[in-house]
Amino acid sequence: MTKPPTRIQTRNRAAILSAGLDVFSQFGFRGATLDQIADAAGLSKPNLLYYFPSKESIHTALLERLLDTWLDPLKALDGTGDPVQEIIAYAQRKLTLSRDYPRESRLWANEILQGAPRIEDTLRTDLKTLVDEKAAIIKAWANDGKIADVDPHHLIFSIWAFTQHYADFDVQVRAVLGEKAPYDGASVFLDTLYAKLLQP
Structure with a gap:
């Protein structure tokens, strides 16, 4: 029987x-190094390697x-909900x-930009299955006249692009908006945009 991790082991693994996450989201997989991760975690490199044998194992654990x-x-x-409100x-x-x-x-975006070498199978299976299932629901709503006749896959892509922009391009957003709270304005704009777009 495997012993449960000690408090120190749990703490060190979480720190790593x-x-x-900090290092990969800033530098991407290729630009990140084990030395950078060890320094950020406050551990020696040999200590880090006790928990994770490679940079890829840390990256994979984060993605999973x-x-x-x-x-x-x-x-x-x-x-079964109200179509416009659900979307x-x-x-x-x-x-x-x-x-x-x-x-x-940003970790997810970096992985995708590199061609998704560690999660491509997941994108083609779990992600695709879920998106196709929900796209079919949206298409049925459109066919029934409950929402506008929009392409369901591209509607979902537009939501990804709209919402993830605020995290992935945070520096750019804040440079333009200054002291304004970006997510407050984004939330109001999102409601207005999709309510009008989806009106049958």
């Missing part, structure tokens, strides 16, 4: 993952942990995710 968080907002879209609520959940998990958003 948090440091890895992120996947469910990333898919949950779309999973919650309810085919807007999904977009708002994605915006909240960008606000609360900006490092994770």
Whole structure:
């Protein structure tokens, strides 16, 4: 029987993952080094390697942990609910995710920009299956005249682009807006945009 990790082991593993998230979200997989992650975690490199044998193992652990968080907002879209409100609520959940998990958003974006070498299978299976399932619900709503006749896949892509922009391009957004709270304005604009777009 495997012994449960000690408090120190749990703390060190968490510190490594948090440091890895910082480093990978800033420099990408290729630009990140184990030395950078160890320094950010406050550990020696040999100590880090006790927990994770390679840079890739840290990166993979972060992506695996992120996947469910990333898919949950779309999973919650309810085919029995009010169509316009369900789609807007999904977009708002994605915006909240960008606000609360900006490092994770940039980690995901960096992986995709590099061709998704560590998650391509997941994109073609879990992600595609979920998106196709929810797109079919949206298409049925459109066919029934409950929302405008929009392409459901491109509608979902537009929500991704709109909401993730605020995390992935945070520096640019804040440079333009200055002291304004970007997510407050984004939330109001999102409601107005999709309410008008989806009006049957």
